[in-house]
Amino acid sequence: MSNLFDRVKKHPYYVAYLKDAWPYITGAVLLSVFQIVTLAVTGNPWGVSAVFANWGAWLFKLAGGVVDKWYYFAGEGTPGSIALLERGVLQDPGTWRNVGIIVGALFATLIASGFKFKKIKSWRQVAAAVLGGLLMGYGARIGFGCNIGAFYSGIASLSLSGWVFGAFLFVGAVIGSKLLVKYFM
Amino acid sequence: MSDTPTAAPGGGTGGSIRRSLRSTPSKRRKKKNQIPMGLAVLAFIVIGIVLLAGGSPLLAFFWLTGNVFGFVLQKTRFCFTAAMRDPYLTGGTSLAKAVLVALAVTSIGFVAIKYGAHAQGLPIPGQSFVVPVSLATVAGGTMFGIGMVISGGCASGTLMRVGEGFGMQMLSLFFFVVGSFWGARDFGWWTLHFIARGKAIFLPDIFGWLGAIVVQLAVIACLWIAADKWAKHKSAAEHQ
Amino acid sequence: MAEVELDCMGEACPIPLVKAQKKIEELAVDDILIVHIDHSCAMKNLPEWAREAGHNVEIEEIDDGEWDVIIEKVK
Numbered sequence: 001m002s003n004l005f006d007r008v009k010k011h012p013y014y015v016a017y018l019k020d021a022w023p024y025i026t027g028a029v030l031l032s033v034f035q036i037v038t039l040a041v042t043g044n045p046w047g048v049s050a051v052f053a054n055w056g057a058w059l060f061k062l063a064g065g066v067v068d069k070w071y072y073f074a075g076e077g078t079p080g081s082i083a084l085l086e087r088g089v090l091q092d093p094g095t096w097r098n099v100g101i102i103v104g105a106l107f108a109t110l111i112a113s114g115f116k117f118k119k120i121k122s123w124r125q126v127a128a129a130v131l132g133g134l135l136m137g138y139g140a141r142i143g144f145g146c147n148i149g150a151f152y153s154g155i156a157s158l159s160l161s162g163w164v165f166g167a168f169l170f171v172g173a174v175i176g177s178k179l180l181v182k183y184f185m
Numbered sequence: 186m187s188d189t190p191t192a193a194p195g196g197g198t199g200g201s202i203r204r205s206l207r208s209t210p211s212k213r214r215k216k217k218n219q220i221p222m223g224l225a226v227l228a229f230i231v232i233g234i235v236l237l238a239g240g241s242p243l244l245a246f247f248w249l250t251g252n253v254f255g256f257v258l259q260k261t262r263f264c265f266t267a268a269m270r271d272p273y274l275t276g277g278t279s280l281a282k283a284v285l286v287a288l289a290v291t292s293i294g295f296v297a298i299k300y301g302a303h304a305q306g307l308p309i310p311g312q313s314f315v316v317p318v319s320l321a322t323v324a325g326g327t328m329f330g331i332g333m334v335i336s337g338g339c340a341s342g343t344l345m346r347v348g349e350g351f352g353m354q355m356l357s358l359f360f361f362v363v364g365s366f367w368g369a370r371d372f373g374w375w376t377l378h379f380i381a382r383g384k385a386i387f388l389p390d391i392f393g394w395l396g397a398i399v400v401q402l403a404v405i406a407c408l409w410i411a412a413d414k415w416a417k418h419k420s421a422a423e424h425q
Numbered sequence: 426m427a428e429v430e431l432d433c434m435g436e437a438c439p440i441p442l443v444k445a446q447k448k449i450e451e452l453a454v455d456d457i458l459i460v461h462i463d464h465s466c467a468m469k470n471l472p473e474w475a476r477e478a479g480h481n482v483e484i485e486e487i488d489d490g491e492w493d494v495i496i497e498k499v500k
Contacts, residue, residue, distance in 0.1 A: 005220045021469050024283035027261030032287050034253055036294030041246060043310040045295070046254070048340040049365060056366025071373030080369060093247040096237070098344055100251020103230060105348030107252070108259035109465070109490070111223030113216070116463055116490025117350040121435035128437070129357040132336020135328045136343075136357075137364020142375045143325020144316040146340035147265040147333065150325070152284075156291035158299070158397050159315035160386035163404075165326040172330015173269035177439075180335050181274075185440060202457065202483050202497045216488055262469045266438065275442055277474060337437035349465060350490070353437055420477055 009113060019112045035156065042093075045157060047149035048101075049140035050079055051094035058089050072141070079144065128184045139172075258345045266333045266342055276419030278412040285412070289405045296389075296398045303394070312387070319383030321375045332364075427456045434463050434491070441467040442474060445496070449480075452498050460494040461487075468492050 008014050039045050057067050057080070067073050068082055075081035089095050109115045120126060140146040143165050145154065151169055154162025230252050237245035257263070268280035295311065302309045316322075333339040336357040338346050343361060346354035388397035431448055433441035441462050449458055460471060468484065471494045475482045481497040 002218065005218045008220060009218055021465075022261045024261055024263060024279055025286055027257055027263040028283045028287035029290060030257045030261075031254065031263065032290035032294065034250055034257070035287075035291045036298070038250055039295055039298055039311050042243070045311050045314055046250075047314075048344065049361075052340075052362045052365035053369040056362045056369065059362070060366065067369075070370060071376060072369040079372070091241075091244070093244055096244050097247040097251035097254075100230075100248045100253075101255035101258070101341065101344040102348040103226065104252035104255025104257075105259040105345040106255075106350075107223055107226040107230060107348075108256045109349050110219045110226055112260075113219040113223075114465065114490045115219055115222075115350055116488070118352055118435055118463055118490075120352045120356065125353050125437060126356065128335045128337070129353050130360050132332040132334075133343075133357040133360025133362075134364035134367070135332030136336065136340065137332075137361040137366070138368040138371075139325040139328030139330075139332060139364075140340065141325070141365055141368025141372055142321040142380075143329060144322075145314070146329060148339075148341050149314065150316075150322075150329075151265070152288065152291070153311075153314050154316070155288050155401075156295045157311050157314045158292065158296060158388040158401065160388065161316045161318045161322055164318050164322045165329075168323050168326025169330040169333075170269050172327040172332075173266070173334050174273045174330075175327070176331040176334030177270055177274040179331065180439070181443070184335055184437075185443070202481055202495055216486075219489055259465070262466055264438075264466060267466065267470065270439060271470075274439055275446065275470075275474065277470065277477075279473060337439075416477075 019114075035153070045149075045153035046097075047094065047145055047153060048098060049137070049146035049149055051092065051098050052137060053080055053141060054085060054092060054094070055089070057085050061085075079141070124184050128180075254341070255345055255348055258341055259349065264338075264342055266337070266339045269330065270334050272412065272415055276416060276422075278416040281412045282409055285405050285409045289402055292398060292401055292405075296394065299389075300394050315385050315387045317380050317383030317385045319379040321379045322383070427452065429456065429458050431458060431460045433467065434461055436462070436464065436467075438464065438466055439470075442470050445471055445494075446474065449478075449496065449498060454498050454500060456498050458496045458498065460496070461491070462494060463491045465490075468494070471496075 035046050060067065072078055073080040073082050073085065075083055084092060136146065143150045144161065147169065150165040151162055154165060233248050234245050237248055263283065264280055265284060268284040271277040272281055299309045299311065338354050338357065343354045343358050347358055388401065392400050429448065429452060431444060433444060441460060441464060445458065445460050452458060462468060472482045472484060475496045480499045483495045485493045485495065487493055
């Protein structure tokens with residue numbers, strides 16, 4: 001059996017299509033196709049970060065907290081909704097999609113025989129991950145989304161907000177790069 | 186289909202670059218063939234689709250498309266963070282250009298769907314993503330930009346890298362959740378002071394449907410040309 | 426024809442590329458820079474940069490998820 005898999009691993013079709021990386025433009029086109037499919041089927045474009053606020057709320061609930069008085073979760077035109085929280089994490093479509101992204105990437109890595117667990121190397125990386133994560137989470141909520149929801153989907157939805165968010169993503173990226181080189185390298 | 190050459194697995198240097206022997210054979214460990222594990226994960230994905238579809242086709246759809254997005258992102262090494270960061274940090278613009286292509290193609294699909302709904306008198310899908318522009322947009326974009334560069338991944342990129350086994354992004358994801366929750370908590374404050382005073386601007390309301398897509402594509406085209414010129418400029422500067 | 430090794434194992438996203446760009450300036454023409462990486466982004470952006478800059482590049486897979494990017498400085 002292992003012989004079969006080893007032979008597959010050397011096969012030119014496997015190498016070209018499953019092992020080697022695909023071009024960026026291919027990615028651009030495929031992501032676009034599925035964005036369009038998503039809008040057509042679900043009535044909304046792709047979004048990633050709103051789900052994280054829900055995960056936070058569910059974790060908070062586990063610790064005994066309540067969010068029903070929060071404006072964010074009021075639910076009439078606000079990004080979050082108590083009703084969704086009450087249905088639970090297993091009924092949250094966004095959760096399934098986000099976990100899907102993780103598993104899909106895992107599948108891609110394994111099928112190319114390229115998976116390796118990469119441990120955190122230094123306290124600098126810890127600091128970068130903590131600070132970076134917090135900034136992204138907070139920024140995404142007040143900006144109504146992340147690189148996908150606010151920027152990619154926002155612009156594609158012909159909303160000016162997408163462009164403004166994008167311009168400042170770039171500003172932030174420059175600032176972040178300077179910080180990266182100075183403190184996190 | 187690939188633009189990066191790889192040496193044959195398990196093979197020798199075989200290429201044109203002459204290297205001293207010492208740096209090659211000692212490194213070669215027996216590689217595990219992970220294809221079987223990959224197939225096991227694929228089975229898990231398919232089972233997930235089937236099981237979910239029984240209860241709710243919508244959940245199955247989200248699971249399926251999530252996996253597709255994750256697969257495509259990893260396979261193409263697509264990275265929004267790098268698209269924004271590399272022009273400044275390394276002079277590279279290939280990802281920026283790819284992101285511009287994605288914006289263009291998706292915009293065309295979206296405007297078609299939206300216009301179709303409008304023309305038939307139906308509610309336009311996805312309008313909840315047309316949000317007010319305010320200082321919160323500025324602050325949010327800047328914060329997110331800084332965060333994604335220092336943590337080494339944006340929202341989709343972090344999820345992708347969790348799937349690839351990066352411990353750092355797993356930590357980043359946890360704090361992304363914390364930060365999101367914190368942001369949700371403060372959202373009321375931002376709404377009161379800034380967002381409520383902002384206006385949501387849907388481009389077709391200003392330029393008309395055709396005008397909006399034309400203007401948008403034109404802006405994207407200009408940015409594409411700028412990215413192209415920037416990379417050439419940076420490349421030339423390196424070889425002085 | 427010197428051979429310089431640059432260990433970037435465990436480094437986060439742009440760092441292997443930034444370090445390689447700095448290191449290659451210290452090398453003479455015909456020198457070889459070997460970058461050890463385990464980051465999939467670097468597996469694409471390092472060769473892409475090196476080729477754009479006109480150098481010869483080869484990638485060798487050492488283990489699952491680990492690569493050596495071999496860059497021969499041409500100019």
